[in-house]
Amino acid sequence: MSINEEVDALRRIPLFSNLEPSKLKLLAFTSERLTYAKGQTIFRQGDMGDAAYIVLDGQADVMIGATDNQRKVATIGKHSILGEIAVLCDVPRTATVVAVDKLVALKISKDLFLRMVKEFPQMAVEIMRELARRLDRTNQQLAALSKQS
């Protein structure tokens, strides 16, 4: 498994898609690649987040609710990003994520990510754009919802 694979995965994430390949490579090189066994928890709802995860291989269940009353809300797969809000601001995890089967993920720590953003302002601009796009989308959805009601 080479680093190029990880760069490829990073490029598929909208948040990173517009970044120069060399920056993505640095991000990949400085990040840890982690393997989770079936059923292992990647992070837990309510914990403070310190990293985002990019799924390189395998699937994970996203669950919401207290430990004894968990409800699966989604299953995500290859090339998706998990917990990215935590690296941008200090909020607790909003869900618990568990590996469905063997799962390989790239762990981008908050510290590392912020340092990259500080070093390469281009990254910050790209991320802002992506967040604005999301906000816009949310606004439109809200507008659509309010029209419906």
Added chain:
Amino acid sequence: MPKSLYGFILRHSKREQITLLLLAAVSYPFLYYSYDLPKLIINHLKDVAVHVKDGSLGSYPAHVVQGVSLNAHHYLFMLCAIFLALTLINGGFKFYINVFKGRLGERMLRRLRYELYVRILRFPLPHFKKMSSGETIPMITSEVEPMGGFIGDAFVQPIYQGGLLIVPLVFILVQDPILGAAALAFYPVQIYVIPRIQKRVNQLAKRRVQTVRSLADRIGETIAGIQDVHAHDTSARERADFSHRLGTIYKIRYDIYQLKFLAKFLNNSINQLTPFLFYSIGGYLVFQGRVDIGALVAVIAAQKDLAGPWKELLDYYQQKEDIRIKYEQVIGQFQPPDLVDIKVLDDDPPEGVRLQGDYALSNVTLTEGGAVKFLDGVSFTAPLTEKVAIVGDGTSGKDELPLVLARLLAPTGGSIMVGGQNAVQLPESVTGRRIAYVSHAAHMLGTSVRDNLYYSLKHRPLREPELDEAGKHERERVKLWAIQSGNTPYDILADWIDYQAAGVAGPDELEQKALKLLDLVGMDDDIYHMGLRGRIDPARRADLAEAILKARAALKERLISDPSLAALVEPFDANKYNENASLAENLLFGTPTGGAFADDALATNKYVLQVLDKAGLTNDLIVMGRKVAETMVELFSGLPPGHQFFEQFSFISSDDLPEFQALVTRVADVEPAAMSADDRARLLSLPFKLINARHRLGLIDEAFEKRILEARKLFAAELPESLRGSIEFFDANAYNAASTLQDNILFGKLAYGQAEGQARIGDLVSEVLATLDLRGKVMQAGLDFQVGVGGSRLSSSQRQKLGIARCLMKNPDIMIVNQATSSMDGQTQSRILNGLMETFRSGGLIWALHRASLARPFDRILVMQGGRVIEQGRYEELDKPGTAFHAMLKDE
């Protein structure tokens, strides 16, 4: 200690000084005759010369010496032989006297340093607030250094050199009074002028000593306050301040030089005038026939010898003044009032002494400089076995009362009786062994945890070290030297540990006790992990090494039986490339010990290069190094120099990056064989750091791994004897002394990228060690953990825990705790509190608490305010509305 230097010298070296003087006196006659002989020789030559001119050498009358008749030749040779003998004898005297002086000087210097150090031990504690270690340290180390040289010279030098001056002078006077007068002519001028100049030099020297001292203090202050210097951006001010001080020193020294060399100049000029007088007056006297040529030549020769001793005398005078001032200034700093009586430190304890009875304080007052009252009439009586809590705010006297109770501070008024004895008069061998005191900032020695724990048991040397005959002889000599210099005869290499005081029979039981106490203060887990991270010498701890090998086997079994665990560790296998180890580790298949095979040295190690060449790997590794360099340049060149990423992730430091940038372009299309030796070495150093699983650069494929394995075999097979000690090979059946205990148990590499791998393996290792009952043994190894300077490698709460455990080692009758758990979390605090309550069930425990609410389990609570005890009683009695204690509880 004598206030004057000469007093000190006379008190401790009178006999030696007299010996020196006698030696000097005995040497003078020889010296005198060595001046007289040239005269005889030259006059003899003159007589003979007359006969040679006449051609009547044969009729030259024979000299009769001791009844032997000698002709002209024989007589000359005899005179020359005597001259040679005298020269040797004079040289011999000088040599012996100089060695004697040197030894005496060193001995006295040793005594002086020792006495100054003992003084520090005798300073009353409040004095330390006033003194600065920055000033004190150079006093004992460098400032007294020149005194040693001087002390040897103190008496003999003026007399000996004076003699050396007087002997030729007398000789000259005997030859002719007028010549003698000429030789003496200028001394009065010098004797008048030079002391005047010297006096000014002395004043400057005094100022210099003070300025240099304050400079040392400044440096110490900067180091101590470095955080605040940066935090407030005051480095420019600090620099200016320092420069200002240097300027002052510069000015003083410059003035000193000017004056010193002025004195030298005067002296030399005058000395040059004397020969002028000799040639003119002496020549005239020869014409007159009053002096013969032989005498004049001898006088001129003797005159030359005047300059030497005269210069020495002047130097001596200058030095004497310099040293005298230094001595007085140093001693002045070591004479505080209330110096602790040396008996307090020296007296041995009465046999089987224990502190029993009551603490009785009556009207105890503690003031500083008459102004600040820390304690103001504290009176109470409490059985020594009571558990007493002291509460109050920062200025209540809560900090000071425990120090007074531990007899570390002497009260300025009132009395403290401990078990019916006046505490102030008790020797430290009673208070320091029967009372244990620990503050929140217990000092840690920069050695092992073990040494720190046993420190409280080392009062006197108890057992001589085991020595062979030669060693015993050497020890006797060293001891004699120590006694001659007034030093302690105690041997630091002896065994000082008082097992009896610890209530154990020997080292093994003591270790058990130490572990039990560490458990009591809640440091068992820390010590266990220190042990796992530590190394042991398998030769000395064969039992543990063997046990660890058993643990290795047990762990292996666990890993094999559980595939989910197996993924966490990649074991070392002589026939397999380890993906989680670096290329260097894979090649060496061992742990480097010493520098030869260290990571940075590998690419330049001759043997390694030889092996790589033989395996045909060199050029491929260089090509790989080029790829690594290209990748690093690509990844890191956008970052500012010194960015954290370099240290954390890069193979190339930020300083070297520009060089590698140039290198990468330069060798982009060059065959390795065509590169310069320098470039090759640089590139070759990079791939050794590659860890496949971690770096994921995809540079090492399976085929290449196979070739590394071949090189590995080659490396081991042909390793020359001289390098055998530079590496510990991985061997599944042997303990690896260069690796930590944990690495020895794992015998492999933690796999990268396994979620929570480290924690899971940590648990597994603990489990395995627990089943083999090895946790205790690992903790024993943990006792050897090096704590760093002042315990810097420990957390502040670990230091506090060790400080408490150290107190308990000596089984004190009374334990005094001065806010010594302030860095710990609440749970640990109550654990330790309960532990100590249990330990001192029948002993005394006095605890100055940083929080009043912790006082509940104590028998008696002293509530302090403004240096007074304002309330005392049990918790329930005091916790009532309206009491100060109640208010304190409410405030928390």
